[in-house]
Amino acid sequence: MTPLPPLGLYLHLPWCVQKCPYCDFNSHALRGPLPETDYLTALLRDAAWEAPTATGRSVRTIFIGGGTPSLFSPAAIGQLLEGLSQHLTVAGDAEITLEANPGTVEQKRFEGFRAAGVNRLSIGVQSFDAGQLHRLGRIHGPGEARAAARAARAAGFERFNLDLMFALPDQDLAGAVADVDAAIALEPEHISHYQLTLEPGTAFHARPPALPDEDLAADMEAACAERLAAAGFVRYEVSAWSRPGGACRHNLNYWRFGDYLALGAGGHGKLSTSDGRIQRTRKVALPRHYQTVAGTPAAVAEAWEVPADERVLEYLMNALRLVDGAPRAEALARTGLPWSAFAPGVAEARARGWMVSDPERLAATAEGLRFLNDLLGLFLEPATEAAS
Ligand SMILES: C[S@@+](CC[C@H](N)C(=O)[O-])C[C@H]1O[C@@H](n2cnc3c(N)ncnc32)[C@H](O)[C@@H]1O
Ligand code: SF4
Known part of the structure; x- marks a missing residue:
């Protein structure tokens, strides 16, 4: 659990x-x-x-x-x-x-x-x-x-x-x-x-x-x-x-990868389940449409589960925006992933001076914050990286 x-x-x-x-x-x-x-x-x-x-x-x-x-x-x-x-x-x-x-x-x-x-x-x-x-x-x-x-x-x-x-x-x-x-x-x-x-x-x-x-x-x-x-x-x-x-x-709470319900036209929600899944939902966007279907399953335009291989990037896209980043233990708890999922990217980012070297914390350096997209690029799937 x-x-x-x-x-x-x-x-x-x-x-x-x-x-x-x-x-x-x-x-x-x-x-x-x-x-x-x-x-x-x-x-x-x-x-x-x-x-x-x-x-x-x-x-x-x-x-x-x-x-x-x-x-x-x-x-x-x-x-x-x-x-x-x-x-x-x-x-x-x-x-x-x-x-x-x-x-x-x-x-x-x-x-x-x-x-x-x-x-x-x-x-x-x-x-x-x-x-x-x-x-x-x-x-x-x-x-x-x-x-x-x-x-x-x-x-x-x-x-x-x-x-x-x-x-x-x-x-x-x-x-x-x-x-x-x-x-x-x-x-x-x-x-x-x-x-x-x-x-x-x-x-x-x-x-x-x-x-x-x-x-x-x-x-x-x-x-x-x-x-x-x-x-x-x-x-x-x-x-x-x-x-x-x-x-x-x-x-x-968004940046720390917490959970949120979303009500209203076009709202985006994220919920973790006690068996370790992460569900995302998006409500229908047009206000008139939303008004007619709210309160029924038809109000959900899209619902999907965040696969394990996308969680590192999704997590860091949020947490690394924070100047203090996040404790390593929180990163593992919120994503349900082992440290090995983060380790190669973190090692590379630290080597480039883009992430702080504190072993208990995942945080960008001032340089890393300036080049946040490049830093996040280190956590793209190896297949994607090879293709780009
Ligand atoms: C959800 S928006 C709307 C809040 C409110 N309706 C307003 O406009 O005052 C929140 C904030 O996002 C910022 N924002 C919206 N569009 C932007 C853009 N294209 N580039 C940078 N900031 C933007 C604005 O500062 C805005 O106040
Ligand atoms: S259109 Fe509305 S939501 Fe968008 S910036 Fe202007 S006032 Fe805010």
Whole structure:
């Protein structure tokens, strides 16, 4: 019997006011009124259907993501959390995060989310530069971004994250640093700092804007990292910075290869079984379709088992994003694999200076983090490596 890892719960609320040109998430511009009640009912049918897979386990973290979950009313979020607790055991001290977009919130709404049981907010700021926000297709300006952060604090959220992106169209080094400084001034507990990527299927991918080259992007990242560190933030994952102790517990569980249920259109779930299997599932992506089939097996678009020979790579793609990596014992417990499955790749990575030499820990060095894809390439199947 393998001990089961901690369990999280992800809920996907897929609507936005409009679609941003860089975004490849399962998000849809709202046409007409938000189908709040119908979607809520569908999520709770899905929760009832999933509940038997979590028998005897308690949910440690909940993440309500999107899309733009803050379009939902506090009353709906309250009913959702209340309804979930009828199907699942939610730990008393669960971290419950909701994603909120500036321009869709005001203090009363935040107070309502807090009263409904949400105890952490993730606010999608992206930039504090009005011109950049416009090019990124955002519905908010810098004033609304600042107002959202202040409203979060005033509504009693001690824990909130600000999402920022850098290497934006025509951005210079000073622009990237100014965004980080503006975020720090709002005193969040957490800052996610993502390099803008051009994702297939997006408007930016079809008509790419002029982006900073890789050297400038690397300089931006280094300069921003210096500011964040000087302000007391600790980098714990490639893109995640927090005050000491303020890491996002829900995301940490992903990176440590924990388990998670997923409710909502397009949600991805992962569950380990006590006989050592790892199951992944993906729910149907189209919101209307999901609403009609939620709570039945037809809501699962795809379900598959992670084969033993893919677990090392899947595990390390997550764990090596963490600055501290993971204890070796946890790697073996979470994958159900013997050390011999990791050993050759780890030996090679250590020889190249990409992984730390501590025998009890699997962690990338600073160099390894910079070349993470090359490092992960060392763990590809020998057959694949030979073919490439
Ligand atoms: C799930 S998304 C959406 C959150 C929220 N709807 C918003 O946009 O504010 C979470 C974060 O991913 C980041 N993100 C989305 N698309 C990205 C891209 N193409 N490149 C880099 N970061 C991206 C943004 O910072 C965004 O806030
Ligand atoms: S608001 Fe967020 S989820 Fe919606 S389209 Fe923009 S980036 Fe994507």
